[in-house]
Amino acid sequence: MSPTKLAHEAILHALECKQEQGSVQQIEKLTFREYLYLLSQARYFLDIHVHPERLAAAIDRARRRAEEDELADELIRHHAHGAMMEALFGMTPAEVARRRRTLGVSRHQGRPPRLQPERADVVWQSWQQHHGLPDAKRYLRVAQRCCVPAQAVWQLVQEAEAIQREYAARGRAEPAVEGGRS
Numbered sequence: 001m002s003p004t005k006l007a008h009e010a011i012l013h014a015l016e017c018k019q020e021q022g023s024v025q026q027i028e029k030l031t032f033r034e035y036l037y038l039l040s041q042a043r044y045f046l047d048i049h050v051h052p053e054r055l056a057a058a059i060d061r062a063r064r065r066a067e068e069d070e071l072a073d074e075l076i077r078h079h080a081h082g083a084m085m086e087a088l089f090g091m092t093p094a095e096v097a098r099r100r101r102t103l104g105v106s107r108h109q110g111r112p113p114r115l116q117p118e119r120a121d122v123v124w125q126s127w128q129q130h131h132g133l134p135d136a137k138r139y140l141r142v143a144q145r146c147c148v149p150a151q152a153v154w155q156l157v158q159e160a161e162a163i164q165r166e167y168a169a170r171g172r173a174e175p176a177v178e179g180g181r182s
Contacts, residue, residue, distance in 0.1 A: 004036075004039050004040070007039045007046065008039055010042070010048055011027070011038075011042065011046060012024075014046070071136050071137065071140065072085065072088075072089050072091065072099070073103055074140055075088070075136065075139065075140050075143075075150050076096070076099055076100055076103055076105055077103060078140060078143045078144065078149060079105070079108060079112075079149035079150055079151050080139070080149075080151055080154065081096075081154070082096045083154075084150065084151060084154045088135060088136045088139070112149055112151050112152055112155070114155075115148065115152050119146075119148065120156055122146055123142060123146045123148060123152065123153055124156060124160070126141075126142045126145050127142050127153065127156070127157060130142060139153050139154060139157075
């Protein structure tokens, strides 16, 4: 960003934050030539201060957000479906579709085929082994390790949790299915 553009943005932001309406009105009345001269003199009346603590917090938030976005993109690349992305990240169907297009990931039509029982056992064991991870990372890790779509992992876990809820509602002991979502 050029120094002139930076000065322009800084002046407007500072005046808006301080609600200096009189100054804003004075600036709006300047001719273009007067305004350019004003911008060239910004160093004499404009002082920009960075709050290190706030900057550090903003950087942390930006890193977490970028990491979350990358995780969401990886799940989409591993064929996570819309309901899964909504549950894990609060994404709308339109946002999931946009990200698929951006990533060049084609959408599979219809339900994915169910995992064969032997394959489901391997996926479930991997799910249990990765119980310490947050859900989104856990789904991705299991999908990667087992070479199955993330949607297949989601479907298996959802079915297991439904069985657990059903048994709990009936007041019975937990079924043999263990290690539900964290």
